Each structure stands twice: as structure tokens, then as C-alpha cells.
Amino acid sequence: MLKLKHVHHIAIIASDYQRSKAFYCEILGFMLLSEVYRAERDSWKGDLALNGDYVIELFSFPNVPARVSRPEACGLRHLAFGVEDVAAAISALNIDGVNCEPIRIDPLTGRRFTFFADPDDLPLELYEA
Incomplete structure (x- = not known):
């Protein structure tokens, strides 16, 4: 291995x-x-x-050609970052003009998460760790 x-x-x-x-x-x-x-x-x-x-x-x-990311395409789906408080992180991003999706709850872990995008629409995730 x-x-x-x-x-x-x-x-x-x-x-x-x-x-x-x-x-x-x-x-x-x-x-x-x-x-x-x-x-x-x-x-x-x-x-x-x-x-x-x-x-x-x-x-x-x-x-560079644009990468298809939505609808979800085969390949790298997104890049996720761990944060202590998803709501606080969303507030900080909103101040900088970055829009986030509504907070969701991971049904397997019960942890909160959300998605947003970088300037090229690369999907990024904030996951409460």
C-alpha cells in the first residue's frame, strides 16, 4: 500500500x-x-x-477555458475549510461582499456548513469543525 x-x-x-x-x-x-x-x-x-x-x-x-462546476461535473467537487463558527465566518465574508448559501446541517455529523465561490466560481465550503 x-x-x-x-x-x-x-x-x-x-x-x-x-x-x-x-x-x-x-x-x-x-x-x-x-x-x-x-x-x-x-x-x-x-x-x-x-x-x-x-x-x-x-x-x-x-x-484559460472556464471549468464546468454547475451542474456538478466529474472531478474535484469543492475545497472545504474548517471553521469554529460557520455563522460568524459567513458574516465576515458578507462584509467583504462574498455571498454564501444558507447554512445547512450535515445529516451524518450534525455539523453546520455552507458554500460560497471564489472569483472564478470555484465552489468553496465552510464546515464547522
Whole structure:
């Protein structure tokens, strides 16, 4: 059996790198660890950390096609973040102009959760952990 240690990172391609970097850093609270412009690809790459842990590799590429996310398509469904209080997190996102779906209750765990989207409509979830 393969012995994976942990998830190393999640790669996200943004249609507007600066807008997505601001969303993930200024609104969601990620920290930009490093950033490089790759001229040969006309592409930015930023490494983002959450609470000191490297989590997201944020890319830009010219002329990227839109990804189908709704109706739900095969592939990565969404990215979920654990929070202490879903209602408080929704309030903080609303202040920054980010709309969230109504709070739902996970029927298996009884925990509250909601969904919202990044600037490219990538589904993101807040799950009360």
C-alpha cells in the first residue's frame, strides 16, 4: 500500500491572478509565501499558506477555458475549510461582499456548513469543525 503522508498542496488556476490572490489573501486570510512570474509561460505562480502550512499553489495562464462546476461535473467537487463558527465566518465574508448559501446541517455529523465561490466560481465550503 502507498503510504501518503499528507496533502501537500492544491493547485488553482485563476483567470485573473491579482484578483484571486487578493481574494485568498485579503478575504480568506492566506499568506503569500512566495511569488514568481514565469515569462516563458506568461504565468504567475504564488504559494499560499494557511496558519503557516503551505496549502494552495495559485497560477495564472493566458486564455484559460472556464471549468464546468454547475451542474456538478466529474472531478474535484469543492475545497472545504474548517471553521469554529460557520455563522460568524459567513458574516465576515458578507462584509467583504462574498455571498454564501444558507447554512445547512450535515445529516451524518450534525455539523453546520455552507458554500460560497471564489472569483472564478470555484465552489468553496465552510464546515464547522
